[in-house]
Amino acid sequence: MKRALISDIHSNIEALQAVLADIRKQGATEVFCLGDVVGYGPNPRECIDEVMKANVCLLGNHDQGALFDPEGFNTGAERAIFWTRSQLENYAPGAPDGVSRWEFLGERPRSHKDGDCIYVHGSARNPLNEYVFPEDIYNRRKMEKIFALIDRCAFQGHTHVPGVFTEDFQFYSPEELNYEFVLGSEKVMINVGSVGQPRDGDPRACYAILHDGRVTFHRVEYPFEETIAKIYPIPELDNFLGDRLRDGR
Numbered sequence: 581m582k583r584a585l586i587s588d589i590h591s592n593i594e595a596l597q598a599v600l601a602d603i604r605k606q607g608a609t610e611v612f613c614l615g616d617v618v619g620y621g622p623n624p625r626e627c628i629d630e631v632m633k634a635n636v637c638l639l640g641n642h643d644q645g646a647l648f649d650p651e652g653f654n655t656g657a658e659r660a661i662f663w664t665r666s667q668l669e670n671y672a673p674g675a676p677d678g679v680s681r682w683e684f685l686g687e688r689p690r691s692h693k694d695g696d697c698i699y700v701h702g703s704a705r706n707p708l709n710e711y712v713f714p715e716d717i718y719n720r721r722k723m724e725k726i727f728a729l730i731d732r733c734a735f736q737g738h739t740h741v742p743g744v745f746t747e748d749f750q751f752y753s754p755e756e757l758n759y760e761f762v763l764g765s766e767k768v769m770i771n772v773g774s775v776g777q778p779r780d781g782d783p784r785a786c787y788a789i790l791h792d793g794r795v796t797f798h799r800v801e802y803p804f805e806e807t808i809a810k811i812y813p814i815p816e817l818d819n820f821l822g823d824r825l826r827d828g829r
């Protein structure tokens with residue numbers, strides 16, 4: 581079984597399509613999505629339609645923001661969430677496909693367990709909202725508390741920064757690992773990065789594959805200028821949301 585792990589698509593259909601094509605090329609037979617299908621980008625409907633085919637799809641904080649009242653977002657993100665909601669609401673009211681997207685989002689679980697691995701959007705402690713950033717390795721109390729809730733491995737997203745956290749307070753970027761990490765007996769948290777809005781300085785879409793106890797990180801080029809050209813004319817989506825795709829920040 582080869583399982584692809586994708587997260588933080590953020591309504592970027594160009595990035596998602598490029599990643600799904602790469603997943604097929606790699607021969608992965610399962611897709612797990614760790615949340616934030618929508619928010620920030622111009623194609624929420626199209627992205628939801630794609631992830632409906634995934635084996636597992638978790639709720640992210642932006643998905644929850646679109647469903648309910650957004651809380652704790654900055655102004656740009658909040659405006660994007662309200663615009664996202666209007667896109668989901670205004671699409672052929674009463675049509676079965678419009679309704680099924682809402683229902684799909686509303687039914688997303690916050691976590692998924694498979695043996696000694698847990699899948700979440702944020703962290704094992706707070707599946708929806710907690711960030712685990714690389715610099716959190718210096719916050720030992722936080723890391724110890726989260727690791728105490730993990731049997732062996734946690735796969736997560738939310739920060740848009742891919743890499744591996746080990747229980748001895750280290751963080752390894754995919755480059756430092758040569759894009760491959762072998763799961764052992766030690767506890768780890770693995771951030772699979774972001775498909776639709778990478779923030780680690782590399783504009784390419786990011787995802788991971790889990791296969792035979794090995795995690796590999798993959799970067800995929802996609803035509804981000806197409807995404808940016810759709811974001812600019814939409815007043816509710818700040819131009820910055822397009823600009824950042826070019827720089828991967």
Ligand code: ZN
Binds near residue numbers: 588640642738739740
């Ligand atoms: Zn996100």
